[in-house]
Amino acid sequence: MKKVLFFVLLCAVWLAPPAQAQKFGYVDTEFVFSKMPEYQKALGEIDKFTDKWSKDIQDKYVEIEKLQKTYQAEEILLTDDMKRDRQRxxxxxxxxAREYNNKVxxxxxxxxxxxxxxxxxPMELVQRAIDKVAxxxxxxxxxxxxxxxxxxYTNPRHDYTDYVMEELGLDAASVKSTAGNAPVPKTAGGDSPATNATTKPK
Structure with a gap:
């Protein structure tokens, strides 16, 4: 659906009369999010919840394993009715445990x-910044x-990533100067976002 919408928008740009030329740009939101403290904080919180729920599920299966071993050790001493109760x-x-895993x-x-x-x-912050820049x-x-x-292919003169980052209070220049020292998320096109935000469009 997104690809179809994108194709329709491109057609609208290409087929527009010269006198009514449409102006467009792009933003690398993946790069913007990777530099947002609010986004990094949210990721940290998500990791905490993931770890907690994973441990809860693991504890349930550990308990089940203990009960199974106890049952196997005592099985010979149990009556048929007791065996059925334990198995149930x-x-x-x-x-x-399965239902809780699916629930989480x-x-x-x-x-x-x-x-x-x-x-x-963080998503609303970025959207508002994009709207304002547009x-x-x-x-x-x-x-x-x-x-x-x-x-x-993306022509850097259509890149408005820097403007969005400035609107968010992020220092794009300092980000770029340190980008080479840390892994930078790759975009769908395979390019490093830092190398595509070198020239501001006017």
């Missing part, structure tokens, strides 16, 4: 909801270089 108890524990890590589970909650604030620079379209569709 083990099956119930296993079912509860399943489709739109607790982890998904927590990510959505924690990422809302209005200030009189842009008709603003594309995301980090989105699903592949941008095979």
């Amino acid at each position: 108890g083990l099956s119930e524990k296993e079912r509860e 890590f399943g489709y739109e589970g607790l982890l998904f909801q927590k990510k959505k909650e924690l990422m809302k604030a 209005v200030q620079k009189k842009l008709d379209f603003m594309f995301d270089k980090a989105s699903d569709f592949v941008m095979l």
Whole structure:
């Protein structure tokens, strides 16, 4: 769906009459997010919840394993009715563990909801900055270089990443000067975002 929308937008740009030329730009949101303290804090919180829920699930299976070993050690001493009761108890524990795992890590589970909650604030900050830059620079379209569709070539003069970062209070110049000393996320096109934000469009 995103690719179809992107194609439609490109057609609108290409087919626009010269007298009504449309102005467009792009932003590398992946690079912007990687430099946002708010985003990094959210990632840290998500990791904490992931670790906690993973441990909870692991503890449940450790308990099940202990119960299984106890049952195996005592099985010879149990009556048939007692064996069935123990087996039902083990099956119930296993079912509860599976259900809890699905509740946490399943489709739109607790982890998904927590990510959505924690990422809302930084995403809204970036969106507001993009909207403001687009209005200030009189842009008709603003594309995301980090989105699903592949941008095979990007002219740096259409790159508005620096403006968005400045709107967010991030020092783009200092970020670039240190970018070579730390891993920088790759975009869908395979280029390093730091190398594509060298020239500001006017």
